[in-house]
Every structure is written in C-alpha cells, then in structure tokens.
Amino acid sequence: MMLMRSSLSMAVTALLALYPGYSCSAFTVNTVNTVNTVNVAPSTSSTNLQMSRSENNDNDNDRRAFLSKIATVSAAATAATFLPTPPSAMAFGGALNKVNAKLQSYGLPQLKEVPSGFTPLLELYGKGRNRKPLLVEFLFPSDWVVVLPNIDVNSEEGTIQAGQYSAGDTATFFVLKDSEKVEDITSQPKEFFQNAVIKAISQKGDNIYQNFKITKLEPKDSEYKNQKYMLVDFKYELLTGAGFEVDRRGVASVTSQGDGVQVLWTASTRQRYKKTEDALRTIAGSFRCYGEGLGLSVGIAEKNDDF
Numbered sequence: 096m097m098l099m100r101s102s103l104s105m106a107v108t109a110l111l112a113l114y115p116g117y118s119c120s121a122f123t124v125n126t127v128n129t130v131n132t133v134n135v136a137p138s139t140s141s142t143n144l145q146m147s148r149s150e151n152n153d154n155d156n157d158r159r160a161f162l163s164k165i166a167t168v169s170a171a172a173t174a175a176t177f178l179p180t181p182p183s184a185m186a187f188g189g190a191l192n193k194v195n196a197k198l199q200s201y202g203l204p205q206l207k208e209v210p211s212g213f214t215p216l217l218e219l220y221g222k223g224r225n226r227k228p229l230l231v232e233f234l235f236p237s238d239w240v241v242v243l244p245n246i247d248v249n250s251e252e253g254t255i256q257a258g259q260y261s262a263g264d265t266a267t268f269f270v271l272k273d274s275e276k277v278e279d280i281t282s283q284p285k286e287f288f289q290n291a292v293i294k295a296i297s298q299k300g301d302n303i304y305q306n307f308k309i310t311k312l313e314p315k316d317s318e319y320k321n322q323k324y325m326l327v328d329f330k331y332e333l334l335t336g337a338g339f340e341v342d343r344r345g346v347a348s349v350t351s352q353g354d355g356v357q358v359l360w361t362a363s364t365r366q367r368y369k370k371t372e373d374a375l376r377t378i379a380g381s382f383r384c385y386g387e388g389l390g391l392s393v394g395i396a397e398k399n400d401d402f
Contacts, residue, residue: 190215198232204319216233216255221251222246226251231255232381232383232384240257241257264375270358271291271294271295275355277351280350281314288309295347304331305340307331308329319383324349326347326348326379327346342365342366343364346361350382353386359378359384361379363375
C-alpha cells in the first residue's frame with residue numbers, strides 16, 4: 096500500500112510541478128484559488144467583459160485538460176504498482192550472509208549458492224529444558240511463510256515449518272520420539288522409511304490419512320562427516336474433517352543425527368504437484384541436521400539471541 100501511494104504521488108507531483116495553478120508540498124496536492132472574479136465598473140465596455148469571460152473559459156479548459164492528464168497518469172501508476180515485485184536482493188543477501196556466518200561459527204560447511212527464488216533457513220530446534228538441541232538447515236521458496244516453535248517458561252511447543260498454506264504446500268521438520276541413533280540410515284529397509292514418514296505426516300492423529308505409499312527411495316551423502324540422508328518420494332490421501340479426501344504428493348528427507356531420527360517432509364496436492372515438484376525436491380535435498388560435536392547445549396541455546 097505504501098509503495099502504491101508513493102508511485103501515485105510521484106506521478107501526480109511530476110505533472111503538478113508544470114502547472115502554476117497548483118502547489119505541491121510533501122506529495123500532497125493543494126488547490127490554489129484560481130477562480131477569476133470579474134468586477135465590471137459602470138464605464139467598462141462590453142468588449143472588456145467578453146475578453147474576461149474568454150480568458151476564464153480558456154483557464155477552465157486548461158484545468159479540465161490538465162486534470163484529465165492527471166487521471167490518465169494516476170491510473171497508469173496505480174496499475175503499475177500491482178505488477179509482481181521481485182524480492183529485495185539486499186534482503187536476500189543479508190539472510191544468506193547471516194546463515195553462513197552462523198555455519199562458520201560452528202565449523203560447518205557454508206552455502207555456496209542458493210537457487211533463484213529461495214531463501215536459506217537455519218534454526219536451533221530443542222531449546223526447551225531437558226532437550227538436546229539440533230541445528231536445522233534447509234532452503235524454502237522466498238514467498239513462503241516460516242513458522243518457528245513457541246518457547247515459554249515451561250517448554251518448547253511446535254516445530255520448524257515453512258509453507259504456502261492457502262495452497263496446501265508445506266515443509267515440516269519432525270523428530271521421531273523414542274528413536275535411537277542409526278549409523279547408516281541408507282541401509283534401512285523400505286518399511287523403516289514408511290514408518291518414519293507416516294509418523295511425520297500424522298502428528299495430529301492416525302485417522303487423518305489412508306493409502307500411504309512410498310514410490311521411490313534415493314540415498315544421498317552430505318559433505319559434512321559423510322552424513323547420510325534418504326530421499327523418500329511418497330503419496331497418500333488426506334482425510335479432512337469435512338468428510339472428503341485430498342490426494343497428496345511429497346518428498347521427504349530422513350536422517351539420523353544426535354541420538355535419534357529426524358525427518359523433513361514436504362508435500363503438495365496432487366493437482367499442484369507438477370508445478371511444485373522441483374521446489375519440493377530442492378527443499379528436501381537441501382535439508383541438513385546437526386547434533387553432534389558442535390558444543391550445542393540447552394544452556395547455549397537459551398542464551399543464544401540469534402536463534
């Protein structure tokens with residue numbers, strides 16, 4: 096809204112500066128009294144009176160033409176403000192620099208490049224008391240909304256999420272409860288990943304999905320201490336509270352860092368999947384999780400204002 100007002104004001108002001116009948120101050124248009132009053136003395140000739148009326152008519156015509164130009168320029172400026180505006184390069188660079196600075200402080204690999212339209216996220220998960228913190232990293236589309244855990248005096252609630260929620264596109268971090276360290280996640284059978292992803296998508300209850308199926312498994316190694324990840328293509332039907340099903344497609348990344356198993360799962364509706372598949376694969380492929388050898392502790396997490 097501020098951008099629209101600024102563009103409109105500047106366009107109008109540029110024309111107003113050329114017209115002496117108006118004054119402009121701080122992009123506010125103030126009309127000046129330009130109405131000519133004709134005082135006719137008893138000795139004034141009819142010719143003078145006709146000339147005065149002619150001048151008034153000319154001024155009126157000039158004002159009408161000028162106001163018509165303002166209306167045209169204003170409409171064009173208003174329309175231009177609704178064109179898509181790319182994200183600020185400075186803001187994007189600031190996010191990347193901050194993430195890399197934090198990664199460097201932990202001795203972790205820095206992000207060399209970020210695909211156009213994406214923003215890096217680095218967040219500490221497990222700040223609550225009696226938790227073992229994990230450092231979570233992934234890329235997400237720049238127009239998605241990020242939701243982070245709520246921290247209060249009692250505990251930590253929620254998880255790390257990003258999404259375009261109105262369209263049904265989401266990326267969610269999940270830690271399997273009571274899971275143990277798995278030395279080589281990529282050596283696990285298909286049933287292991289099916290169990291992990293089902294638990295991730297059904298945090299609100301086991302009765303919200305049906306017909307879950309894994310369609311592809313792809314092992315991946317990271318550049319840091321040979322960390323291993325398994326990319327999991329999956330599909331299922333989401334059961335809504337309104338009594339109908341929604342076909343969902345997604346890509347998850349499963350790893351085992353620290354003392355347990357972690358999942359970053361992404362999903363979209365079947366209808367949107369052709370459009371979102373590349374983005375979901377970028378998110379899942381960029382997922383990194385760190386929990387060992389970083390000096391992370393609850394005390395550090397509570398005092399770290401950057402997270």
